[in-house]
Amino acid sequence: MAKMQDKVMIRLRDVDKCYGTNKVVKSLNLDIREGEFLTLLGPSGCGKTTTLRMIAGFEEVTEGQIFLEGENVEDKKPNQRDVNTVFQNYALFPHMNVEDNIAFGLVEKKVKKPEIKRRVGEMLKMVQLEGMEKRLPAQMSGGQKQRVAIARALINRPKVLLLDEPLGALDLKLRKQMQFELKHLQKKLGITFIYVTHDQEEALTMSDRIAVMNQGILEQIGAPEEIYNRPATKFVADFIGETNIFEAYVEEVMDGRIGISLEAGTAAVKAAGFHKEEMVYICVRPENLKISAEPVIDFNIRGKVKEHVFIGSVNKTIVELVNGQELKITTQPDVELLSMGSEVNLFWNEGKGILLHTKEEQIYNLIENTVKIEGGGDD
Amino acid sequence: MKLKRKLKEYKPISVLYPCLVYLFLYVPILVVIVFSFNTSRMNIVFEGFTVEWYFKMFENRQLMDAFRNTLLVAFFSTVISVIMGTLCAVGLYKLESKIKNIISSSLYIPIVIPEIVFGIALLVFFSSVHLPTSMLTLIISHITFSLPFVVITVRSRIAGFDPSILEAARDLGAGEFRTFMRVTLPMIMPGVISGGMLALTLSLDDVVISFFMAGTESTTLPLKILGMVRKGVSPDVNALSTLMILGTIAIMLFSQMIQGKIEKSREAHSGVE
Numbered sequence: 307m308a309k310m311q312d313k314v315m316i317r318l319r320d321v322d323k324c325y326g327t328n329k330v331v332k333s334l335n336l337d338i339r340e341g342e343f344l345t346l347l348g349p350s351g352c353g354k355t356t357t358l359r360m361i362a363g364f365e366e367v368t369e370g371q372i373f374l375e376g377e378n379v380e381d382k383k384p385n386q387r388d389v390n391t392v393f394q395n396y397a398l399f400p401h402m403n404v405e406d407n408i409a410f411g412l413v414e415k416k417v418k419k420p421e422i423k424r425r426v427g428e429m430l431k432m433v434q435l436e437g438m439e440k441r442l443p444a445q446m447s448g449g450q451k452q453r454v455a456i457a458r459a460l461i462n463r464p465k466v467l468l469l470d471e472p473l474g475a476l477d478l479k480l481r482k483q484m485q486f487e488l489k490h491l492q493k494k495l496g497i498t499f500i501y502v503t504h505d506q507e508e509a510l511t512m513s514d515r516i517a518v519m520n521q522g523i524l525e526q527i528g529a530p531e532e533i534y535n536r537p538a539t540k541f542v543a544d545f546i547g548e549t550n551i552f553e554a555y556v557e558e559v560m561d562g563r564i565g566i567s568l569e570a571g572t573a574a575v576k577a578a579g580f581h582k583e584e585m586v587y588i589c590v591r592p593e594n595l596k597i598s599a600e601p602v603i604d605f606n607i608r609g610k611v612k613e614h615v616f617i618g619s620v621n622k623t624i625v626e627l628v629n630g631q632e633l634k635i636t637t638q639p640d641v642e643l644l645s646m647g648s649e650v651n652l653f654w655n656e657g658k659g660i661l662l663h664t665k666e667e668q669i670y671n672l673i674e675n676t677v678k679i680e681g682g683g684d685d
Numbered sequence: 686m687k688l689k690r691k692l693k694e695y696k697p698i699s700v701l702y703p704c705l706v707y708l709f710l711y712v713p714i715l716v717v718i719v720f721s722f723n724t725s726r727m728n729i730v731f732e733g734f735t736v737e738w739y740f741k742m743f744e745n746r747q748l749m750d751a752f753r754n755t756l757l758v759a760f761f762s763t764v765i766s767v768i769m770g771t772l773c774a775v776g777l778y779k780l781e782s783k784i785k786n787i788i789s790s791s792l793y794i795p796i797v798i799p800e801i802v803f804g805i806a807l808l809v810f811f812s813s814v815h816l817p818t819s820m821l822t823l824i825i826s827h828i829t830f831s832l833p834f835v836v837i838t839v840r841s842r843i844a845g846f847d848p849s850i851l852e853a854a855r856d857l858g859a860g861e862f863r864t865f866m867r868v869t870l871p872m873i874m875p876g877v878i879s880g881g882m883l884a885l886t887l888s889l890d891d892v893v894i895s896f897f898m899a900g901t902e903s904t905t906l907p908l909k910i911l912g913m914v915r916k917g918v919s920p921d922v923n924a925l926s927t928l929m930i931l932g933t934i935a936i937m938l939f940s941q942m943i944q945g946k947i948e949k950s951r952e953a954h955s956g957v958e
């Protein structure tokens with residue numbers, strides 16, 4: 307995936323992090339390219355902040371290495387790393403005014419006074435806080451404080467900026483605006499951003515690539531479209547956007563196609579890499595799931611229209627399958643709705659249903675393999 | 686006009702009661718001040734106004750020596766206990782919670798031990814290490830009893846600290862020491878100052894422990910006064926007391942002024958969050 311000419315800015319190699327016996331990050335491998343906007347996305351407690359803090363140097367890695375521009379940063383303190391952080395709660399110095407807060411890093415670098423003054427001015431202009439130099443953090447709104455925090459982190463011209471849910475405390479409107487501004491800033495400056503959020507919409511709109519984490523494990527990394535359209539695991543499919551998930555059994559494998567049976571019917575779909583008698587998940591986005599009153603080729607999944615919900619730009623239809631599972635289907639407002647209670651056939655267009663191996667199967671394979679290995683060792 | 690209306694809102698009893706409390710608190714102090722200007726040697730009737738006792742007091746060499754000793758001891762013990770106590774509190778903040786609990790609960794022991802026992806303990810200790818009582822032992826002992834107070838007041842300041850503020854300083858390139866000087870210290874300043882004020886007042890009027898620790902050359906003002914009072918309270922003691930009251934008030938106002946200044950920025954800060 308990574309293009310050869312892209313320089314790797316940060317490289318995580320088999321990074322583990324344990325708090326006592328609790329392993330919160332598990333053999334994480336991650337390459338972050340120069341100038342990239344990478345988002346760490348995942349549910350609460352999945353280890354996003356911990357990962358960020360290891361990169362910044364606030365937490366030591368238990369196992370593995372972190373490289374910044376090819377250099378192992380194991381022995382470097384936070385103040386020796388060319389990385390700056392924007393904290394979730396801003397963490398502005400309450401006893402310093404805006405100007406002094408922003409200048410903090412330059413004062414530490416012993417930059418000359420006039421130069422500091424000039425660069426602080428630049429930063430204030432960039433984050434649109436001119437005229438607020440003398441304000442204390444206490445006298446500013448959340449959005450303004452956030453801008454100060456960003457300016458303070460960027461004035462050092464770091465190679466990488468780490469942002470831990472920087473917009474978490476802002477209201478929706480300001481959040482949207484700041485998302486736009488941040489993205490714009492990142493493109494303008496060309497600095498690598500590692501952005502932590504548990505808001506998937508934010509991740510999808512802002513990122514060049516998204517790394518989805520779950521319980522300390524990197525589930526998938528890829529461009530937003532890739533993550534959304536081709537989730538690699540059930541977790542990713544479920545976590546990003548709305549999705550309908552069926553469990554199915556592979557009845558037969560033909561060339562390029564498989565026949566599957568669900569609790570509520572059967573289907574024949576294009577797929578490769580699956581074998582007979584395997585359990586699979588099928589994930590179909592609400593906008594890709596279709597219903598028809600007429601029978602459909604290759605599909606024999608039947609359900610009943612249970613409810614129509616109008617949610618603004620689209621119509622949402624709830625269909626109940628014979629086994630009681632409820633499915634969500636969204637249609638454009640100009641599509642005619644089938645009447646409530648009518649029997650319908652469900653289907654999706656080729657390529658719109660994502661097939662995934664089930665975890666149980668993987669675990670089963672794993673056990674099978676280890677048993678084999680152990681068995682071999684005993685001989 | 687406004688005041689009148691305000692007063693009307695209160696019932697007589699709620700005005701009377703605080704007045705009585707204040708009388709109770711301040712009459713003895715007023716009496717001392719009044720009698721310090723009395724021409725008579727007796728503290729019974731006010732015969733006439735004079736400032737003679739104030740001059741007399743300043744001519745009393747022994748009293749002035751004791752005063753000087755008190756100031757010296759108070760100054761050094763305060764400065765040292767503030768430095769040690771602040772560092773201790775900051776260190777505790779960063780410590781692991783288990784050890785922290787043990788250390789911080791042991792902080793209260795010197796505070797709750799009866800002073801007299803503490804005084805004897807110090808005496809026994811110093812004689813066992815063959816350190817004769819002197820200004821030095823006096824200063825050391827004053828540090829010992831004021832240190833826990835400093836640690837506790839500073840700690841109560843740090844307790845509410847957002848640790849990411851310190852991390853932000855590190856992140857922006859400040860080393861441990863620079864972070865302490867530029868961020869930690871300014872933020873805990875109100876605690877440091879009130880800790881210092883506490884140490885100062887404790888040292889200034891300590892009698893019990895100083896009694897054990899002071900050598901012949903290092904008697905302190907409270908001890909001296911106690912000695913003088915044995916022969917009856919003379920007007921120069923009243924004069925001295927008056928000056929001390931004024932001094933205390935001045936210190937108090939001063940510290941409140943600084944505190945208020947620092948507090949303003951901090952309080953407003955926490956108010957928004």
Ligand SMILES: Nc1ncnc2c1ncn2[C@@H]1O[C@H](COP(=O)(O)OP(=O)(O)OP(=O)(O)O)[C@@H](O)[C@H]1O
Pocket residue numbers: 325330348349350351352353354355356357504
């Ligand atoms: N200092 C610590 N000591 C022990 N456990 C910790 C510590 N910090 C974090 N953890 C644990 O590590 C796990 C991951 O925490 P982390 O803060 O990285 O999650 P997160 O993905 O940032 O979650 P959120 O979205 O809620 O911020 C959690 O289970 C948490 O309880």
Ligand SMILES: [Mg+2]
Pocket residue numbers: 354355356470
């Ligand atoms: Mg977090």
